[in-house]
Amino acid sequence: MMTVDFAKDALKKYFGYDNFRPMQSEIIEAIYAKTDTLVLMPTGGGKSVCYQIPAVTQEGVCLVVSPLISLMKDQVEGLRANGVPAAYLNSSLNSAEQNAVENDLFNGNIKLLYVSPEKLVSQSFLPLLKQAKINLFAIDEAHCISSWGHDFRPEYKKLRFLKEQFSDIPLVALTATADKVTRRDIIQQLGLQNPRVFIASFDRPNISLNVRPGQKRFEQILAFIQQHANQAGIIYCLSRKSTEDLASKLREKRIDAAAYHAGLDPATRSKVQEDFIKDDVQIVCATIAFGMGIDKSNVRWVVHYNLPKNMESYYQEIGRAGRDGARSDALLFYSFRDVMVMREIISNNQSENEAVQLSKLERIQQYADSLICRRKILLNYFGENLDSDCGNCDVCKNPPQHFDGTIIAQKALSAVARAKEKVGIRLLIDILRGSQRKEIIELGYDRIKTYGMGADISAYDWQHLMAQLINLGLLEIAYDQRNVLKLTSLSRAVLFESKKVQLVRMADIKQRQEAEKNKVKKKSVKERVRDELFEILRKLRRDIAQKSGIPPYLVFSDASLEQMAASRPVTEFDFSMISGVGEKKLKQYGQIFMSKIKEFIGDKASAGTTIQGATQLQTLQLYNRGFSPERIAMERGISEQTVYDHLVKMYAKDQKIDIKRFVSSSEIKRIMEVVASLEPPYKLRQIYEALNEEIPYYKIRFGLAYYYKKR
Numbered sequence: 001m002m003t004v005d006f007a008k009d010a011l012k013k014y015f016g017y018d019n020f021r022p023m024q025s026e027i028i029e030a031i032y033a034k035t036d037t038l039v040l041m042p043t044g045g046g047k048s049v050c051y052q053i054p055a056v057t058q059e060g061v062c063l064v065v066s067p068l069i070s071l072m073k074d075q076v077e078g079l080r081a082n083g084v085p086a087a088y089l090n091s092s093l094n095s096a097e098q099n100a101v102e103n104d105l106f107n108g109n110i111k112l113l114y115v116s117p118e119k120l121v122s123q124s125f126l127p128l129l130k131q132a133k134i135n136l137f138a139i140d141e142a143h144c145i146s147s148w149g150h151d152f153r154p155e156y157k158k159l160r161f162l163k164e165q166f167s168d169i170p171l172v173a174l175t176a177t178a179d180k181v182t183r184r185d186i187i188q189q190l191g192l193q194n195p196r197v198f199i200a201s202f203d204r205p206n207i208s209l210n211v212r213p214g215q216k217r218f219e220q221i222l223a224f225i226q227q228h229a230n231q232a233g234i235i236y237c238l239s240r241k242s243t244e245d246l247a248s249k250l251r252e253k254r255i256d257a258a259a260y261h262a263g264l265d266p267a268t269r270s271k272v273q274e275d276f277i278k279d280d281v282q283i284v285c286a287t288i289a290f291g292m293g294i295d296k297s298n299v300r301w302v303v304h305y306n307l308p309k310n311m312e313s314y315y316q317e318i319g320r321a322g323r324d325g326a327r328s329d330a331l332l333f334y335s336f337r338d339v340m341v342m343r344e345i346i347s348n349n350q351s352e353n354e355a356v357q358l359s360k361l362e363r364i365q366q367y368a369d370s371l372i373c374r375r376k377i378l379l380n381y382f383g384e385n386l387d388s389d390c391g392n393c394d395v396c397k398n399p400p401q402h403f404d405g406t407i408i409a410q411k412a413l414s415a416v417a418r419a420k421e422k423v424g425i426r427l428l429i430d431i432l433r434g435s436q437r438k439e440i441i442e443l444g445y446d447r448i449k450t451y452g453m454g455a456d457i458s459a460y461d462w463q464h465l466m467a468q469l470i471n472l473g474l475l476e477i478a479y480d481q482r483n484v485l486k487l488t489s490l491s492r493a494v495l496f497e498s499k500k501v502q503l504v505r506m507a508d509i510k511q512r513q514e515a516e517k518n519k520v521k522k523k524s525v526k527e528r529v530r531d532e533l534f535e536i537l538r539k540l541r542r543d544i545a546q547k548s549g550i551p552p553y554l555v556f557s558d559a560s561l562e563q564m565a566a567s568r569p570v571t572e573f574d575f576s577m578i579s580g581v582g583e584k585k586l587k588q589y590g591q592i593f594m595s596k597i598k599e600f601i602g603d604k605a606s607a608g609t610t611i612q613g614a615t616q617l618q619t620l621q622l623y624n625r626g627f628s629p630e631r632i633a634m635e636r637g638i639s640e641q642t643v644y645d646h647l648v649k650m651y652a653k654d655q656k657i658d659i660k661r662f663v664s665s666s667e668i669k670r671i672m673e674v675v676a677s678l679e680p681p682y683k684l685r686q687i688y689e690a691l692n693e694e695i696p697y698y699k700i701r702f703g704l705a706y707y708y709k710k711r
């Protein structure tokens with residue numbers, strides 16, 4: 001029987017990856033053991049590898065059922081680019097082409113065959129199926145089988161015949177969206193036998209989460225695009241018209257953007273989609289109609305021009321960024337006005353679950369207003385708990401300063417009480433600010449005690465403070481009573497028991513945003529050098545893609561290019577270490593990419609620029625392949641001490657280094673104790689001696705790096 005070691009070799013050989021992602025190897029093991037499996041993994045989580053590895057390592061062919069014709073082509077092209085013989089069968093092929101593929105299946109010339117459900121369940125296909133040597137059935141987008149889900153496909157129901165007719169061939173069902181009901185439905189309807197269910201984390205740590213106030217959106221977007229020069233991105237807009245307006249406004253600024261929505265004619269739509277996939281258009285301004293059926297792995301950012309209607313949509317849409325695992329950004333613009341517009345849309349739809357939709361809207365509003373780690377809130381919504389703050393959202397990167405806002409809260413709450421809970425946010429702010437508006441005088445609100453008591457705070461700042469009070473649960477909006485403000489059970493404690501309220505000043509929120517902006521602007525020289533080479537490689541990738549008629553990201557992912565740009569491999573050995581470089585791509589593209597890299601290094605060297613960091617990365621790549629420090633030292637012709645030096649540095653830079661491999665927990669504990677008893681700056685020698693010279697230097701350095709991180 002196949003083993004995981006074997007699978008790991010194939011992973012490098014065909015896909016160029018050193019390690020499995022969480023759960024991939026367990027799933028593959030289960031498939032090797034002929035167990036039926038249900039796999040829940042987020043988009044970009046790496047579902048395909050779970051059946052592709054069993055397919056290429058075992059005798060026979062794997063049959064993949066996929067509902068989206070456009071994705072089949074993409075997957076097959078990707079496999080072929082990696083040297084895996086694969087094909088697809090669907091209505092887009094003429095009968096001669098279909099015959100050719102069927103012959104290949106019959107003769108065992110392919111390792112993977114993608115079929116549409118219609119084709120698979122057709123009567124004429126069954127005899128062929130019986131004759132072919134099939135090692136696995138993979139049902140992609142398995143939630144399509146459930147009429148509970150949003151993508152129900154009637155043909156999926158017929159897939160039940162697979163387990164009925166081929167009970168000894170294992171089946172893996174895969175999906176990125178399945179609640180409990182749908183999960184049960186998939187298992188039942190496919191007739192899975194004692195299935196194992198794998199549910200991966202839905203966290204997408206490489207996507208940084210950012211929310212900004214929705215003022216001056218266009219200017220903010222221009223700045224954002226400037227910071228993401230040449231990077232593919234999607235801007236989601238609320239209406240068809242706004243996608244067109246925004247795209248043309250961007251084009252006026254000489255930014256490469258196109259609009260996409262369901263109202264365009266099919267030819268235009270598929271052209272936009274195709275151009276985007278091929279990196280021929282950088283930005284698509286789209287309604288939510290855009291994104292399904294696109295596997296483009298190098299979407300680097302997603303902007304939400306407006307608040308999405310719920311967390312599910314938001315998560316799905318930002319998930320289109322960064323499938324390759326490289327750094328990507330999600331940016332959401334948020335204003336209270338947007339909430340009001342969404343509420344109106346929901347009410348006008350007059351659907352029966354209006355209440356549910358409204359409360360879902362409220363959840364995403366809370367997310368946008370949040371002053372704690374956003375990823376915590378996002379994952380929490382999907383029933384996952386993050387132990388610590390993520391460090392990759394705007395709140396984590398720039399935590400807000402709280403101040404004692406008890407008096408401000410008391411003023412606002414008492415105004416609500418004195419206005420008999422009959423006013424909405426705007427009116428309340430006017431009362432607090434002592435406005436002379438006609439309505440206020442007429443209704444006698446100028447006579448209540450809190451009138452004008454918040455005049456020292458601007459209306460704009462009040463809006464933000466009110467949003468915080470609502471998020472803290474101190475006030476509620478009665479959506480069913482023209483959005484008037486109501487007190488809550490928590491309000492009482494603030495009003496009568498002087499419970500303290502922590503708030504964040506608008507000025508601080510603004511300052512945080514300025515700081516964020518400046519951070520992006522100030523790029524180090526080193527990074528700029530990297531960008532230069534990255535751009536050179538990116539152009540090369542595009543030229544190659546154009547010539548061979550496949551999308552650029554199937555030549556190499558952005559993640560691979562980033563690694564090449566950072567570690568600048570110029571030998572075959574070093575090039576093969578890049579993640580995403582398997583045997584076929586090494587042979588096919590190695591020389592041409594390396595010659596560009598050599599040219600670049602030559603130019604830089606003659607210009608007198610030195611390049612740092614490359615040697616550490618090479619060490620890291622070998623470490624990732626599971627090499628020991630001795631072996632790394634040998635391969636690279638450097639001392640073991642230097643290897644440790646690199647590993648400690650990479651660990652300090654937050655690369656995934658398992659330091660427990662080098663220092664035990666008890667050693668770390670001892671080092672920490674000694675360090676805590678000393679005054680900085682710490683001297684290694686001093687620590688070494690304080691530990692009775694019992695713990696070697698390299699361990700102390702790991703321990704120290706650990707200490708700094710924990711602090």
Ligand code: ADP
Nearest residue numbers: 017019020021043044045046047048049323324
């Ligand atoms: P999904 O189908 O779950 O959306 P994919 O199977 O398309 O995800 O994988 C997303 C991306 O991650 C692809 O570019 C894929 O090549 C890459 N990937 C998958 N497994 C690994 C791995 N073990 N190491 C590195 N990259 C991986």
Ligand code: ZN
Nearest residue numbers: 373390393396
């Ligand atoms: Zn965070």
